[in-house]
Amino acid sequence: MRILHTSDWHLGRVLHEHSLLRDQESFLGSLLEHLRECPYEALVVAGDVFDRSIPSEEAVGLWNGFLEGFRAACPETALLVIAGNHDSAARVALASRLLEAGGIHIRGGGERVDEPVRLPGADVWLVPFLWSGSLAVGGENGRVMIQTQREALAEAVARIRLRMDPQRINILVAHCFAVGGEVSDSERTLVGTAVQVETQLFEGFDYVALGHLHRPQGLGPRIRYSGTPLAYSFSEAGQAKSMAAITLTKGVDPELELVPVRPFRTMLNLKGSLEELMEDERFAGLGEAYVRVTLTGPAGITQPVARLRSRFPLLLDFQEYVAPQSQALAPLPALRKPDIGEEFQAFERRLRDGDPPGPLVAAFSELRAELERTR
Structure with a gap:
């Protein structure tokens, strides 16, 4: 079959x-x-x-x-x-x-x-x-x-x-x-x-x-x-x-x-200076694509998102990136998003100087599950 x-x-x-x-x-x-x-x-x-x-x-x-x-x-x-x-x-x-x-x-x-x-x-x-x-x-x-x-x-x-x-x-x-x-x-x-x-x-x-x-x-x-x-x-x-x-x-x-599955629109991550993104032919013809831009070059550019959207109407995400000057100034690695359950148990351990009791952890888990059902 x-x-x-x-x-x-x-x-x-x-x-x-x-x-x-x-x-x-x-x-x-x-x-x-x-x-x-x-x-x-x-x-x-x-x-x-x-x-x-x-x-x-x-x-x-x-x-x-x-x-x-x-x-x-x-x-x-x-x-x-x-x-x-x-x-x-x-x-x-x-x-x-x-x-x-x-x-x-x-x-x-x-x-x-x-x-x-x-x-x-x-x-x-x-x-x-x-x-x-x-x-x-x-x-x-x-x-x-x-x-x-x-x-x-x-x-x-x-x-x-x-x-x-x-x-x-x-x-x-x-x-x-x-x-x-x-x-x-x-x-x-x-x-x-x-x-x-x-x-x-x-x-x-x-x-x-x-x-x-x-x-x-x-x-x-x-x-x-x-x-x-x-x-x-x-x-x-x-x-x-x-x-x-x-x-x-x-x-x-x-x-x-x-x-x-052919997508209705393509999705792209673009990276470059404002001048490159606005003028370089590599980035031409992307008016129908979903775009996330990482902007390099000097910080403090006036209204970069508005200017970029004139070329990329579906710019959905934007971040500035300052190139590191040395190893000491290299970008920090991305941090994992904290989990509230882990934070709760860590807090309880600090209070009790040991692991929290199982029924308390189970009750917290049930409350979280109930919250997720209603989101």
Whole structure:
């Protein structure tokens, strides 16, 4: 069988206060065109359909229009969608049981992780991003909510294994941060209970379609992040974006074909003096590109951004850089953005002269997770 693996659409994304809805609309149009031309048994969206848990009306409209266009373009293709950490599970999965009659399968929470979508050639197991409390297990005093994503994902996979038919192709779709994955600047720092999970957890599946990391990458022949279809930060400028066309045959490794995604606009990092940027032919014809400029040369230039925007209308990010005069004056390395959880625990250690108690750390993590859900 053949599936098309995508993820992390982040509909409604804003880049440096510039809406990317037009770029996303262009991507969805090209995706529908590809689906018309190339048949697949299923299209997979491995989480983060939206960029916010409460998406804008425009983002919801874009998603609704895609669903209508998808069903018209390829009526025989199944659509398999899970909620990511940016999504509201309940909003994404609205009317999901009704949509299943039309071959559109959307899972938002953990209540159906061991219920497969049965396709003619495979069983597909859909595991959305599992927040604290998404799953519960039996304990001495009744049902106990699982607190970490690693434990929740392990529990979900354990439940799946009890129902797997090893004679069929088994595909796992999940949204998580797997050990060994490379990150990009556009991934929002996960808070609360989100942690890395070991890839050994995915052994036994014929293919694992992952979402969350924005760089397309494989973690072995059977595990892959499709990455975002568009660049969502200037750290991704020049990065080739794609979708993963996967051909599956029981007993052999999947066959991978990358389907390139052509961006609506290119994204560029430019560096030079104001004179070079304004006059050099190397920088001509970039009026339609998203641009970040690092300005070299003397500091204190009057209104550099306004002057640069006369040549680069979509200048979205700007920084001045003074070339070092000597090694002693070299720029300091970029500092890692502090994590409030690490700062909280460091503060408690200073107060207690030792590690903070586990229940206190767990309570803090739950508060952070609750805050992330409502952002």
